[in-house]
Amino acid sequence: MKKPILLTAAIALIAMASLTGCKNKQQTNENNEKFCYNVDKFYDLEVLRYRVEGFEQLSLQQKQLIYYLSEAALQGRDILYDQNCRYNLRIRRALEAVYLSDAYKQQYVTDPESQPFLFEKYLKRVWFSNGIHHHYSEDKFLPEFSREWFENALAESDYTLDKEVIDVMFDPALMQKRMAQADGIDLIASSAGNYYGEGMTQAEAEAWYAAHKDNSPEPKWIGLNSQLIKEDGKVQERVYRVGGLYSAALEQVVESLRKALEFAETPEQKEVIEKLIEYNRTGDLDTFNQYCIAWVKDLNSRVDFVNGFTETYADPLGITGTWEAMVNFKNIESTHRTELISQNAQWFEDNSPTDPEYKKEEVRGVSAKVITAAILGGDCYPATPIGINLPNANWIRKEYGSKSVSIDNLSHAYDEAAKGNGFAEEFVIDDETRCRAEQYGTLCNDLHTDLHECAGHGSGKLLPGVTKENLKEHGSTIEEARADLFGLYYLADPKLVELGLLPDKDAYKAGYYQQMMNGLMTQLVRIEPGKDIEEAHMRDRQLIANWVYQHAENKEVEIIERDGKHYLRINDYDGLRRLFGELLRIIQRITSEGDYAAAKEMVETYAVKVNPELHQEILERYKKLNLAPYKGFVNPVYTLVRDDAGNVTDVTIDYTEGYVEQHLRYSRDYSFLPDVN
Ligand code: ZN
Numbered sequence: 001m002k003k004p005i006l007l008t009a010a011i012a013l014i015a016m017a018s019l020t021g022c023k024n025k026q027q028t029n030e031n032n033e034k035f036c037y038n039v040d041k042f043y044d045l046e047v048l049r050y051r052v053e054g055f056e057q058l059s060l061q062q063k064q065l066i067y068y069l070s071e072a073a074l075q076g077r078d079i080l081y082d083q084n085c086r087y088n089l090r091i092r093r094a095l096e097a098v099y100l101s102d103a104y105k106q107q108y109v110t111d112p113e114s115q116p117f118l119f120e121k122y123l124k125r126v127w128f129s130n131g132i133h134h135h136y137s138e139d140k141f142l143p144e145f146s147r148e149w150f151e152n153a154l155a156e157s158d159y160t161l162d163k164e165v166i167d168v169m170f171d172p173a174l175m176q177k178r179m180a181q182a183d184g185i186d187l188i189a190s191s192a193g194n195y196y197g198e199g200m201t202q203a204e205a206e207a208w209y210a211a212h213k214d215n216s217p218e219p220k221w222i223g224l225n226s227q228l229i230k231e232d233g234k235v236q237e238r239v240y241r242v243g244g245l246y247s248a249a250l251e252q253v254v255e256s257l258r259k260a261l262e263f264a265e266t267p268e269q270k271e272v273i274e275k276l277i278e279y280n281r282t283g284d285l286d287t288f289n290q291y292c293i294a295w296v297k298d299l300n301s302r303v304d305f306v307n308g309f310t311e312t313y314a315d316p317l318g319i320t321g322t323w324e325a326m327v328n329f330k331n332i333e334s335t336h337r338t339e340l341i342s343q344n345a346q347w348f349e350d351n352s353p354t355d356p357e358y359k360k361e362e363v364r365g366v367s368a369k370v371i372t373a374a375i376l377g378g379d380c381y382p383a384t385p386i387g388i389n390l391p392n393a394n395w396i397r398k399e400y401g402s403k404s405v406s407i408d409n410l411s412h413a414y415d416e417a418a419k420g421n422g423f424a425e426e427f428v429i430d431d432e433t434r435c436r437a438e439q440y441g442t443l444c445n446d447l448h449t450d451l452h453e454c455a456g457h458g459s460g461k462l463l464p465g466v467t468k469e470n471l472k473e474h475g476s477t478i479e480e481a482r483a484d485l486f487g488l489y490y491l492a493d494p495k496l497v498e499l500g501l502l503p504d505k506d507a508y509k510a511g512y513y514q515q516m517m518n519g520l521m522t523q524l525v526r527i528e529p530g531k532d533i534e535e536a537h538m539r540d541r542q543l544i545a546n547w548v549y550q551h552a553e554n555k556e557v558e559i560i561e562r563d564g565k566h567y568l569r570i571n572d573y574d575g576l577r578r579l580f581g582e583l584l585r586i587i588q589r590i591t592s593e594g595d596y597a598a599a600k601e602m603v604e605t606y607a608v609k610v611n612p613e614l615h616q617e618i619l620e621r622y623k624k625l626n627l628a629p630y631k632g633f634v635n636p637v638y639t640l641v642r643d644d645a646g647n648v649t650d651v652t653i654d655y656t657e658g659y660v661e662q663h664l665r666y667s668r669d670y671s672f673l674p675d676v677n
Pocket of ligand 1: 452483
């Protein structure tokens with residue numbers, strides 16, 4: 001329900017601006033300039049820092065609530081390591097013991113080829129992935145230092161590892177994949193993930209789930225919070241709960257939740273926390289359902305959180321939840337932005353360039369909640385989703401609704417961190433365009449997303465007898481293009497300036513340039529040479545940019561060549577808006593009439609194929625920038641401030657902790673599980 005997003009620079013293209021050479025920096029306040037978003041970089045990973053804007057303005061009660069919920073978010077860290085692979089905790093502890101040993105510190109040098117340096121890189125990678133498998137590709141990564149060097153270093157530390165565990169680290173044949181997905185193999189036996197005990201087979205697990213399935217109208221999610229193991233030849237369930245599996249960590253979580261309870265903002269929130277405590281204590285899945293319902297109903301608290309076994313992507317059978325945590329609070333200013341758009345949804349509908357017979361008489365805008373993340377934990381850390389859409393149980397969603405939020409401060413951190421990485425200098429045609437993007441790029445991107453989500457998808461109507469299914473395999477590309485075009489058309493409308501959403505009538509140009517450049521050129525960095533575009537959002541973006549480019553008869557947009565490199569040039573922004581409007585009219589007609597043949601032709605002509613020479617050129621230019629495709633974060637540090645009598649008078653937030661320091665501290669202060677669970 002909540003998709004982890006692959007953040008290549010192309011997605012973070014929104015942030016194509018650079019700090020160099022642009023005079024206008026109205027959007028960058030002084031704090032921002034001092035704040036360092038880039039923390040560390042190794043392999044294909046980059047570590048960033050995010051700001052918790054607005055934390056200082058929260059009430060003392062809210063700050064304390066966040067403090068204790070943050071403690072609960074960090075206390076489950078070991079659970080995720082163990083879920084990812086049963087050797088992970090031992091390996092992490094051995095690596096940290098070596099890293100902290102005097103012998104290691106004495107031999108440490110910064111030569112990137114040296115054994116200690118390669119060792120440090122490996123450890124950083126283990127922290128990033130919460131284990132020895134890549135967090136995204138699922139493949140085990142191998143140490144670049146030698147086994148002999150490691151065994152000697154380990155002997156100088158105060159930790160020992162069995163040969164069996166060292167084999168898992170170094171032998172490429174062992175535990176290759178965290179989660180296997182190939183056809184025709186036993187998914188459980190070939191996955192390193194620890195959702196099933198040693199010796200369990202896929203058939204045994206499936207049989208157990210089938211026998212225990214809850215077929216009632218309000219079913220329990222059997223298997224969500226347990227590991228299946230084989231004992232004495234029989235399949236047994238080990239439940240994640242206090243007194244059960246992962247007890248030592250869950251006891252700490254419960255303790256922090258109890259402290260948080262005291263600072264709950266509303267009776268609804270109090271119930272959420274109480275139910276979660278009870279669920280962690282008992283492991284009872286009826287209680288979990290009650291907790292989910294209470295969570296959905298808690299709409300008036302400013303602070304919100306997720307803590308527990310939630311998403312099921314990492315279990316090859318898609319049943320057991322991975323431990324994750326996030327604490328956040330509502331971003332009032334940004335939520336206001338989405339509310340304003342939602343309130344004007346009817347005006348947008350009435351004034352859109354679509355044909356009158358396809359317009360909705362009555363449009364209901366959607367207002368999205370925008371949040372500020374305050375702490376990330378478990379499977380949300382260091383790599384993180386940029387949205388949350390929960391709960392996962394369909395019957396609860398249907399009967400009680402769900403909460404869907406976007407996390408503004410994390411996406412802004414991606415944007416800010418990308419400034420000055422060379423991307424904009426390489427691909428944007430000139431300084432004027434680049435500087436406009438720096439000034440208004442993030443704002444335009446936020447607004448475009450809001451228009452897409454809060455007004456675009458809900459606009460237009462289907463003619464009688466037409467359903468979404470009419471467009472079959474091209475349905476999602478066409479639907480995303482429709483919402484994107486709606487957003488693009490209105491991004492340039494004076495109405496946005498009138499509503500106070502954009503500062504002036506030219507700001508939208510930043511959004512137009514980045515959408516066109518991304519759709520025509522830079523998103524190709526995510527496609528391998530020779531491959532077509534498959535993913536619906538990528539197809540949608542190329543469809544729009546390519547159609548407009550092919551129809552720019554008066555050279556509203558063009559691609560020019562300079563010193564052997566190609567650049568997008570926009571000559572006529574008003575004309576470009578007219579073209580977006582024209583395409584929106586066509587796409588709306590296709591949607592309203594369910595015209596499959598036209599949808600197919602539109603997608604196949606404009607959205608799928610890639611110009612191979614341009615693609616090659618873009619890939620080469622991108623490669624030279626040496627950017628890391630995957631990003632993650634360090635958390636801020638919260639500290640209680642007490643007066644002489646011991647009363648808490650404030651909670652401070654600090655952003656200075658580094659990546660290595662943070663992980664070493666977490667392993668010292670938030671590690672509760674035994675080596676073997
Ligand atoms: Zn969409």
